[in-house]
Amino acid sequence: MVQAAGKGDMRAAEILLRRLWPERRSRPVMLDLPPMERAADLAKALGAAAQAVGAGELTPGEAGAVAGVLELHRRAIETANLEARIARLERERA
Numbered sequence: 001m002v003q004a005a006g007k008g009d010m011r012a013a014e015i016l017l018r019r020l021w022p023e024r025r026s027r028p029v030m031l032d033l034p035p036m037e038r039a040a041d042l043a044k045a046l047g048a049a050a051q052a053v054g055a056g057e058l059t060p061g062e063a064g065a066v067a068g069v070l071e072l073h074r075r076a077i078e079t080a081n082l083e084a085r086i087a088r089l090e091r092e093r094a
Contacts, residue, residue, distance in 0.1 A: 029062050033070075039081075042074045 004012035031052055034044045049066045052058040058066070 026062070026065065029058055029066065031058065031066060036070065036073055036077070039074045039078050042070055045070050 001012045001016055005016050031048065033048050034041060036042065036045050046067055049058065049063045049070070053060055053063045
């Protein structure tokens with residue numbers, strides 16, 4: 001492929017470039033989200049993403065990706081809260 005591209009084979013050059021410099025599959029999005037400090041804050045953040053779709057600022061697919069990140073954040077908050085509750089219960093029991 002490298003030799004063919006070096007000899008001017010544009011198809012070979014395209015294949016090499018796609019391997020060396022892959023196309024971006026998504027674009028960065030800027031979205032004003034409310035702070036998510038509690039799991040209950042997820043609804044407001046998802047609402048902001050839904051409004052952005054309605055305003056044409058995000059595609060539904062981009063909003064789905066944002067929702068996935070928000071869901072991971074919610075799960076992390078819940079995990080940290082559960083860990084703190086378990087630790088408190090264990091201290092009280094000891």
